[in-house]
Amino acid sequence: MTLEHFNQATADEAKKQIAHCVALEAWAAALVVARPFASLDDLLRAGSELARDWDEQALSLALSAHPRIGEKAPGSSKEARLSRGEQQQVSSEDSELRQALRAGNMAYEQRFAQVFLIRARGRSGEEILTELHRRLLNTPQQERQEALDQLREITLLRLKETFNEHD
Incomplete structure (x- = not known):
C-alpha cells in the first residue's frame, strides 16, 4: 500500500489497511482521523504519539492477539502471517530451545498473568530466551512498562513495513 492510497x-x-499492526481499533481509528500524512515519517510520528497513551488495558487487549513466543499464530489473517514471519528464528527444529521457551512462557504467565511479548524480528531464539529469563526478574510494574515498549516497537515496525512494501 502507498501512503497516497492510505490518505x-x-x-x-x-x-483495514493498518489493522494488522496492533489489535487496538482505537489506535487505528485515531491514526485514520489524523490523515492526510505528507510523508512516512509523519505517519510514523503520529502512530508513535498515539501509542504513548497506551495503558495496561490497551496492553491486555493487544496481547489477546499475540501467540506465545515460539508458537505459531493460528489463522490466515495478515497479523497471524506477520507473527509467524517475525518468530521465524524461534520456530526452529531445535527441540531444546522449544522446550526452554515453553517452560519460560509458563513461568512468565504464572508470574505476570499475560503472554510474554517481545519484538522477535532480528533476534535469535537464544537472545529471546535470555530476554525472557531477564524479564522474569522484573517487578510487575517494570514488566508492564517493558511489554508496552515492546508492543509499541512491534506496532511501529509493522506500520513502517506496511508502507515500505510498495514504496
Missing part, C-alpha cells in the same frame, strides 16, 4: 481511502478501508 485517500475511506475511513473503513484505511483502518
